[in-house]
Amino acid sequence: ALKIKPDYLEARENFYRVANWLVERWHFLMLNDRGRNQKYQQAIQKAVQSGCSTVLDIGTGTGILGMCAKKAGAAEVYACELSKTMYELACEVVAENGMEGSIQILHKKSLEMGVPADIPHRVSLVVTETVDAGLFGEGIIESLIHAWNHLLLPPKRSEEDLPSGRVIPAGATVFCMAVESLEIRRHHRLCAAEVGGLKMAAAGELRSPVSCSLEPDDSTEPYTTERLSRLPGGYRALTEPFTALSIDFNNVQELEGLSSREVQVMRLPVTQQGELDALAVWFQLHLDQENSLSTGPQEDTCWEQAIYPVHSAPGFVLKPGDELLVEVSCHDAYLRLGCVAVLRDGRKLHLDQRVDPQSSMKPGPNPEVELCSALASLQTSQRESEDFSLLECSEMALLNYQDYHQSFSLALTKLISEMKLRTQNLSSAACAAADASLLYVLDVSEGFSLLPLIAARQGGVKAYSSVEKTKQQNVLRRLAVSHGVPEEHLEFWLNRAEDEQGVLQRPSTEKLWSAIILDCVETCGLIRQKLMEKASLARFLLEEGGRIFPEKIVILGMLVESDTLLMESAVQGRDPTLGFNIAPFINQFTVPVHVFLDFSTLDCRHLSEVLELFVLDLMDTNANYTEREVKAQATSGGRVTAIPFWYQIHLDRDISLNTLSRTSHWKQAAVVLQEPLEVQAGDWIRLAVKLHKSTISISAQV
Numbered sequence: 002a003l004k005i006k007p008d009y010l011e012a013r014e015n016f017y018r019v020a021n022w023l024v025e026r027w028h029f030l031m032l033n034d035r036g037r038n039q040k041y042q043q044a045i046q047k048a049v050q051s052g053c054s055t056v057l058d059i060g061t062g063t064g065i066l067g068m069c070a071k072k073a074g075a076a077e078v079y080a081c082e083l084s085k086t087m088y089e090l091a092c093e094v095v096a097e098n099g100m101e102g103s104i105q106i107l108h109k110k111s112l113e114m115g116v117p118a119d120i121p122h123r124v125s126l127v128v129t130e131t132v133d134a135g136l137f138g139e140g141i142i143e144s145l146i147h148a149w150n151h152l153l154l155p156p157k158r159s160e161e162d163l164p165s166g167r168v169i170p171a172g173a174t175v176f177c178m179a180v181e182s183l184e185i186r187r188h189h190r191l192c193a194a195e196v197g198g199l200k201m202a203a204a205g206e207l208r209s210p211v212s213c214s215l216e217p218d219d220s221t222e223p224y225t226t227e228r229l230s231r232l233p234g235g236y237r238a239l240t241e242p243f244t245a246l247s248i249d250f251n252n253v254q255e256l257e258g259l260s261s262r263e264v265q266v267m268r269l270p271v272t273q274q275g276e277l278d279a280l281a282v283w284f285q286l287h288l289d290q291e292n293s294l295s296t297g298p299q300e301d302t303c304w305e306q307a308i309y310p311v312h313s314a315p316g317f318v319l320k321p322g323d324e325l326l327v328e329v330s331c332h333d334a335y336l337r338l339g340c341v342a343v344l345r346d347g348r349k350l351h352l353d354q355r356v357d358p359q360s361s362m363k364p365g366p367n368p369e370v371e372l373c374s375a376l377a378s379l380q381t382s383q384r385e386s387e388d389f390s391l392l393e394c395s396e397m398a399l400l401n402y403q404d405y406h407q408s409f410s411l412a413l414t415k416l417i418s419e420m421k422l423r424t425q426n427l428s429s430a431a432c433a434a435a436d437a438s439l440l441y442v443l444d445v446s447e448g449f450s451l452l453p454l455i456a457a458r459q460g461g462v463k464a465y466s467s468v469e470k471t472k473q474q475n476v477l478r479r480l481a482v483s484h485g486v487p488e489e490h491l492e493f494w495l496n497r498a499e500d501e502q503g504v505l506q507r508p509s510t511e512k513l514w515s516a517i518i519l520d521c522v523e524t525c526g527l528i529r530q531k532l533m534e535k536a537s538l539a540r541f542l543l544e545e546g547g548r549i550f551p552e553k554i555v556i557l558g559m560l561v562e563s564d565t566l567l568m569e570s571a572v573q574g575r576d577p578t579l580g581f582n583i584a585p586f587i588n589q590f591t592v593p594v595h596v597f598l599d600f601s602t603l604d605c606r607h608l609s610e611v612l613e614l615f616v617l618d619l620m621d622t623n624a625n626y627t628e629r630e631v632k633a634q635a636t637s638g639g640r641v642t643a644i645p646f647w648y649q650i651h652l653d654r655d656i657s658l659n660t661l662s663r664t665s666h667w668k669q670a671a672v673v674l675q676e677p678l679e680v681q682a683g684d685w686i687r688l689a690v691k692l693h694k695s696t697i698s699i700s701a702q703v
């Protein structure tokens with residue numbers, strides 16, 4: 002559709018959402034990383050020059066490593082790619098660079114390939130970079146075991162000169178370090194005993210779905226990722242990095258033995274005092290004996306690190322001199338790490354970590370430790386049965402966002418007392434029916450939300466929650482009971498609503514809402530879809546004097562020069578990709594709006610003041626326009642490459658929240674300009690800001 006009618010807005014928005022999904026953003030980062038590309042090229046050239054003349058590129062992506070092999074003189078080059086979009090893109094790239102026909106590309110997962118069905122004979126070299134921040138996440142171990150058994154010539158055994166098979170990268174070393182970071186903590190654990198005036202004790206334990214429990218069920222993932230070098234508030238290393246694992250990709254026995262390897266218990270000396278929030282993991286890819294790539298936090302590389310949150314007893318402070326015991330294992334092809342205990346003055350303090358009581362802890366050096374570990378695992382087994390509720394990381398960060406809950410509590414209290422005054426003037430008969438005197442508050446927040454409870458706590462309020470998950474409803478019910486809120490004052494609305502629109506309807510035939518709480522901004526930094534439609538629908542469901550929260554949203558932004566945003570959005574010409582012409586093809590999937598941005602830690606130059614880009618009036622949606630021209634003056638010279646934006650969310654005339662707040666759960670978004678705009682200090686820049694179906698677009702000219 003876009004090729005036919007490029008300005009067709011509908012298709013364009015859908016395309017952007019699809020593009021983000023089809024082509025992962027790290028393709029741009031990877032292809033722009035010239036250092037990485039050159040190192041792979043050198044390793045491939047050396048291998049081909051030393052006799053590897055038949056090559057298979059597993060997970061070719063855009064085809065760049067296969068093209069390196071061809072250019073290095075390999076006689077036969079094969080490539081496989083499991084993603085259809087990337088496969089088609091690789092075919093175009095290879096053709097464009099004059100290697101069509103000399104590189105055979107298969108739209109296949111390497112595990113489905115065999116000889117001679119897919120490649121005529123076994124190859125002497127496999128190149129691949131099918132790794133994620135936790136190394137194993139793209140299945141590289143399984144792929145290489147299969148490759149050694151079905152696609153690669155056997156490894157060199159002795160001095161015989163038979164051509165032998167080998168893999169680039171030759172191996173990997175995995176590092177791990179204990180860190181303290183409030184930014185990580187607030188996404189995985191409740192950091193305060195009270196939220197918005199509610200005592201949270203009755204909620205029971207709340208956890209994020211990121212946990213390394215031994216029984217990997219689908220509701221949890223073993224690790225998450227963060228770019229430690231750009232973590233808001235930074236992090237504090239509590240131990241030195243230690244080698245958790247090293248693997249030789251040219252040793253198939255070692256690869257096959259990995260998942261059945263004994264669970265290792267590492268002892269990490271604590272070097273800094275601090276709260277144990279997570280284990281950070283990264284690795285070195287040894288391309289060959291000389292070259293290696295690192296994904297460490299200290300590198301200036303762009304890679305993220307794998308983060309294993311430690312759900313230890315809240316407030317557990319490590320001290321220098323402690324030793325942290327960490328279990329390392331590789332069951333079913335992903336790296337699993339768990340902090341099991343802390344050795345302090347010879348005693349073992351165990352963390353409230355779900356470890357499998359059966360896990361074979363290496364017997365400690367002295368009986369004392371052994372006895373403690375026996376006791377500890379005994380206790381943990383009791384703790385196993387402990388119940389806890391899962392919240393998404395963004396829901397956990399929202400729960401920890403005190404200002405949000407206090408602001409809503411203030412705004413709701415104000416409205417509710419106004420409404421009570423109003424109903425007091427009603428004839429006494431009218432409020433005779435107890436029900437009539439109740440104020441109805443609806444919260445249509447998308448995720449877990451305490452707001453209905455905060456409203457119901459005012460008394461005389463019947464609050465409706467949109468929380469759907471039973472476990473989460475039970476958390477709210479327990480909190481309601483512990484705060485003396487009558488059960489009938491907290492309803493779970495979605496149990497009744499048959500569909501999305503069903504949520505926004507009257508509470509009952511003769512009642513309207515005193516307040517409707519809308520969820521306006523997604524965690525990623527974009528306005529939620531259909532926000533304006535919901536707002537106009539909600540307004541008709543309000544009783545006299547009722548309000549919707551928020552009543553107004555102001556979109557704020559700023560002109561910046563940021564190479565980082567460019568690198569994450571589009572491949573910058575042929576130079577970073579070893580001279581191969583790849584950019585025009587992969588850049589078809591460039592998306593002009595970059596999301597999940599931490600603007601507070603983005604390295605960029607501010608080229609203007611904060612600008613008011615757009616105003617959304619939710620109380621009177623007719624007052625809204627669809628586009629606006631904004632004039633901005635450059636405060637210094639440079640290249641405008643992006644316009645990060647965020648929101649001032651006005652709950653009512655006096656109370657508002659800013660989504661740039663460091664304690665908020667919101668990230669920011671940024672419009673990345675198609676063409677950077679050269680400006681001198683003092684220049685006036687005209688921005689055409691359009692908002693269509695919750696999708697913002699901005700074009701700029703001097």
Ligand SMILES: CCc1ccncc1CNCCCCSC[C@H]1O[C@@H](n2ccc3c(N)ncnc32)[C@H](O)[C@@H]1O
Nearest residue numbers: 060062081082083084110111131132133134144296304
């Ligand atoms: C310094 C490396 C680094 C460190 C940390 N974070 C990121 C990176 C950068 N590398 C990310 C690559 C990650 C994606 S893998 C690249 C492409 O390969 C495809 N695939 C994956 C497995 C597979 C297979 N068995 N058979 C065929 N195709 C396969 C994927 O569909 C993808 O297009």
